[in-house]
Amino acid sequence: MAPWVKTGGLADVSAALPKALVRLGHRVTVILPRYAPIPFPPGEFAGSVHVPVDGVARSAGFYRRTTEAGVEVVFVEHPPFFDRPVIYGDYEDNRLRFAFLSRAALEYSRSRGERPSVFHAHDWQTGLVPVYLKAFYGDDPTLHRLPSVFTIHNVAYRGQFPLDTLGRLGLPWNLGTSQGLEYHGTVSYLKGGTLFAEMLNTVSPTYALEIQRPEHGLGFEEVVRSRGADLVGILNGVDYDEWDPRHDRHIARPYSAKDLSGKRECRADLLRAFGLPEAPGLPVVGVTSRLVWQKGFDIVAAAWWDFLHRPLRMVVLGTGDHSVQEGLRHLQRRDPTRFSVRFAYDEALAHKVMAGSDIFLMPSRSEPCGLTQMYALRYGTVPLVRSTGGLVDTVDPWDAGTGRGTGFRFDNADGTGLVWALDKALRAYRDRAAWAKLMRNGMARDFSWERSAREYVALYRRAIGRT
Template sequence: MNVWFVASEAVPLVKTGGLADVVGALPKALAARGVDVTVVLPKYGEIPDRYLEGAVDKGYCYVTMGWRRQYCGLLEIEADGVRFLLVDNEYYFKRGYLYGYGDEAERFVFFGFAVAEALARTERLPDVVHCHDWQTGLVPFLLRTRYAYDPGLRNVRTVFTIHNLQYQGVFSRGLLQDLLSVGDDLLGEDGLEFYGAASCMKAGLKYADKLTTVSPTYAREIQSPEFGEKLDGVLRERAGDLVGVINGIDTASYDPMRDPHLKVPYRQSLAKKRLNKLALQEELGLQVDAEAPLVGIVSRLVLQKGFDLIGEALPALMGERLQLAVLGSGDPRFEGMLREAIGRYPGRIAVWFGFNEGLARRIYAASDLFLMPSRFEPCGLSQLISLRYRTVPIVRETGGLRDTVEAYNEYEGTGNGFSFGPATAHDMLYTVRRALAFYEDEEAWRRIVANGAKRDYGWDHSAKQYEQLYRTLAQ
């Protein structure tokens, strides 16, 4: 099998979120199963120079978008055992950040055309092109429309993965029609039209051969008006082609026995894990207390992640004997809420605004509990990482959180965490208090941690499902 992954970010080259982790790790798991994967990315200015040393020039072409004619270079590199094909255009991609510009539509329409042109020129066509999120949604569309005349490309099958349906790449209809140079028929209700505008996400949903998303529960949820982001009708139409495949994590990287960021390496020993808690308490200015339950949060500080619930419940939470360690940034109102709490509860709340990879790992390792009260969560990686670090998650029952965290049942001794259903501060607070009660029961707590350690959180099972999907398409 020969597969191209097309994405807007991937570790180790560039990362803004969990998408990069998936696109960086899944190809390695597929390679272990004999699948030949090339990851296609924009050549951003943020890619460290060390990865570009020894890059192989794969030629160039020109991309036409309406009246625009833009250079497109192709470079091949290898990083972390994965082959990357980089689309080079400094006008679009040599900027200070990956996203957030006024010409976002033009940048990623160009990227879609560049991928199609690269396919038309490659010596060995892939069996499957696997596209990820809205930035690549136009690739299946272009292969089925503008490039349908190419006899070689007709046999290339496409998979489109929804990592987060909330981000859709919606632009004015006239702008996308100009950039794509397509007729009104393709911008209608059965095409890219989206409530008077046009959607790149919808392009992927309508034109890819198969659709996937990052958990079975999220695959069901997004077919409902509550979670469907106004695309639930399209997703119901394509329900037979939609499958949920749970994400994994890179267990070699996220290994508390080998993680260089930790004070004390450990595997099963809760005593050694507790030494990391003492070190983090000292690092963050928390009261150094081995017995105080430490609740960790590594997250974007936004409504989706349930920070309104945390804010509402915070006074009652701090009435319990616990400490809170938070890493993240986002909505100014939630940042303000946490800044105020630091002053109100000195020594009991510590917050690092921004992102720090080493500190994130130390929070995963040091915390006794990990809080994720998300209003929706396509998959979530933090709960998987916390379980890998023997930290017990508290989650809301939605999306991938529901698929990966089983509520502890004290009568049967089963379950690897704690969960609640309604998105209310009351239900979250009740569940946190329940978890704290079991934390005080040493025997029960060891059982919960041990249950979490039994599962394999790597990519092998997911890679097998993707390989089967690819082979079905390629038949």
């Protein structure tokens, strides 16, 4: 949960969604481990319980604090499981670590003696929450028949462990069948959350459809289809307190849809940050991403010749696969006056990329939702994306004839499709009036968390109605 610990988009979601729910008048508690990067103590001591895992009653300490936005945050303290150099990591005992977290979250609620309206669990790491509610708390005075909602952020990560995991967690063996948690000879925590929660969602309407088909379901599509009637897609929102060029503290000069003049200064500042000279008339293509196969940047690296021979400049910020990084580094070596790469993650520099670029490149093979294309829209940086997942739901193709649309999309995950869309964007860029219209179209889109939060409230009410 940002700002305490972050490895991906879930940290932003778990910070922004609760804040938006509080604004709508709801009381929200977020429970997460006290990972090593989080200073101790992270809040006031709020008690402890013993959590049975693997035949051992392990102590879970709870530390509570309330954010400025009014969100209660509870940190679960258990150093043997969570005081490690890597937050997730491929640890042998991950099945115990996150089973402990799921059970500790429920025990915290039980120890307070206050019945929540609903439990909302995210991804395989908390996929056992709905399972535990039904297996262990059916007669509990606080938690009996408590509804749960389970969010699948990425179906590729399933939390698969040996079948003996059930016994080590004290779960009944009848859950080790195809109607339970068994998945291709393993126990899958993702399957547990998918089958046992009252309602499910994923993070965009298109991805909710995609994961019910083999290409994106990746073998899990039958499990998802079995709950298709209970699955909805809700776009993640954007925290405009953090991402808005009108008041972004990281950028050279604020600007807005009414006055775009500040973007020129932001472009110059970005070029200086990446060591590139000014080149009036050449658009800047920006990238902030993990540079991996799923994100499609091997396609960009393979198309280096096409990029080299297009009238553009390009800045890349991110880390990822060695082969992809080498391909992008090759592009920089061929023309260091137009191409610059920075293999790191820098939050302040990411804001500069968003504000100073003209085109934002996102050629993902799979993108459950995506946040950066929505950031780009607010900054008047035109997205060029592949048609998948949340990119379909957030980027409308530009139509020069009608003046409608917010960006450019391509279908085929290959260099031909990418370069076709790039050329289309470069042609549009030459018409300055049309480009300004395109920018303002994107800046007018509303992807606020309040809109998404209202959809989650409706989902919670559906879950409550199931119990």
